Amino acid sequence: MEMTARLDEAAVAHGVNTAHIPTGPVDLADVVTVPLTPTLQPPPASYPTPVAALLQRAHHRLLTGGWCSGTLADEDGARCMLGGIRAEARGDSGLEADAASVLLDAIRRTFGEHVDSVPSFNDAHGSGRVPLRMVDQAAALADARGL
Numbered sequence: 737m738e739m740t741a742r743l744d745e746a747a748v749a750h751g752v753n754t755a756h757i758p759t760g761p762v763d764l765a766d767v768v769t770v771p772l773t774p775t776l777q778p779p780p781a782s783y784p785t786p787v788a789a790l791l792q793r794a795h796h797r798l799l800t801g802g803w804c805s806g807t808l809a810d811e812d813g814a815r816c817m818l819g820g821i822r823a824e825a826r827g828d829s830g831l832e833a834d835a836a837s838v839l840l841d842a843i844r845r846t847f848g849e850h851v852d853s854v855p856s857f858n859d860a861h862g863s864g865r866v867p868l869r870m871v872d873q874a875a876a877l878a879d880a881r882g883l
Contacts, residue, residue: 791875803864
């Protein structure tokens with residue numbers, strides 16, 4: 737009861753203290769300066785090396801198409817880390833294997849040598865935040881290695 741009375745007093749005091757400030761209606765067009773509907777951003781400029789570029793494309797695919805675990809691709813089109821690489825490799829199994837190898841190296845650099853494989857790492861996560869970050873880091877690692 738006492739708190740209610742104090743809040744009522746504060747509301748009255750605020751009204752009295754701010755009554756002299758001129759205000760008018762606000763047009764939301766003057767306030768909102770971003771698009772109301774999100775737009776997909778184009779992928780960043782591609783790395784010049786093939787493995788790094790593949791990993792970068794896979795990262796972008798996972799960002800825009802969704803991430804999943806337990807399968808290469810789910811019914812909604814989301815993909816796991818390896819599924820994103822496979823889709824972007826477009827049938828080049830050598831390039832795919834090189835990208836998966838660099839990705840496993842990047843994962844082991846961060847999480848330790850106990851990580852068995854890319855699929856087991858992917859499936860150990862409940863969200864795509866860490867797997868996507870690792871694909872992005874693997875792209876930078878491949879570029880640094882000239883791959």
